[in-house]
Amino acid sequence: MTTGTPKTLDRGAAKLSDCARAIRQRTDVPIQGQCEPPGQTSSWFERLRRGRQSTSLGMHLEAVSEEVRLRIMPGKAQVSLAVYYQAFERAVRAVFGWGQVSTYILAGALRRQRRKPSWRRASA
Numbered sequence: 001m002t003t004g005t006p007k008t009l010d011r012g013a014a015k016l017s018d019c020a021r022a023i024r025q026r027t028d029v030p031i032q033g034q035c036e037p038p039g040q041t042s043s044w045f046e047r048l049r050r051g052r053q054s055t056s057l058g059m060h061l062e063a064v065s066e067e068v069r070l071r072i073m074p075g076k077a078q079v080s081l082a083v084y085y086q087a088f089e090r091a092v093r094a095v096f097g098w099g100q101v102s103t104y105i106l107a108g109a110l111r112r113q114r115r116k117p118s119w120r121r122a123s124a
Helices: 013-026 041-052 066-072 081-096
Strands: 031-033 056-058
Touching: 013 031, 013 041, 041 081, 056 081
Parallel strands: 031 056
Antiparallel strands: none
């Protein structure tokens, strides 16, 4: 379950928590909450985990180069890599545990000029 990139201080954690709680009232399926590192991470992570609302957490970096982050996702790049790394550590060590916190890194996001294969003949 994901929030996208909301412009709220909690970066979507409250909405995730509310939605996960509603789902949990109906079923016991595993739920992964996905959001950017919320402000005051420890309390939000604990709230997401409380009552098994979220069984795991995804905070997706997308790219690890500040230059690339600013170019392809300027809004999300406002949350620094340092903030993400601190949030990963807090989420793993204090709340969700090893193997229950993940991220995505996109590869090949840079546009390259496409070359024609050498076996192709130029048109007349």
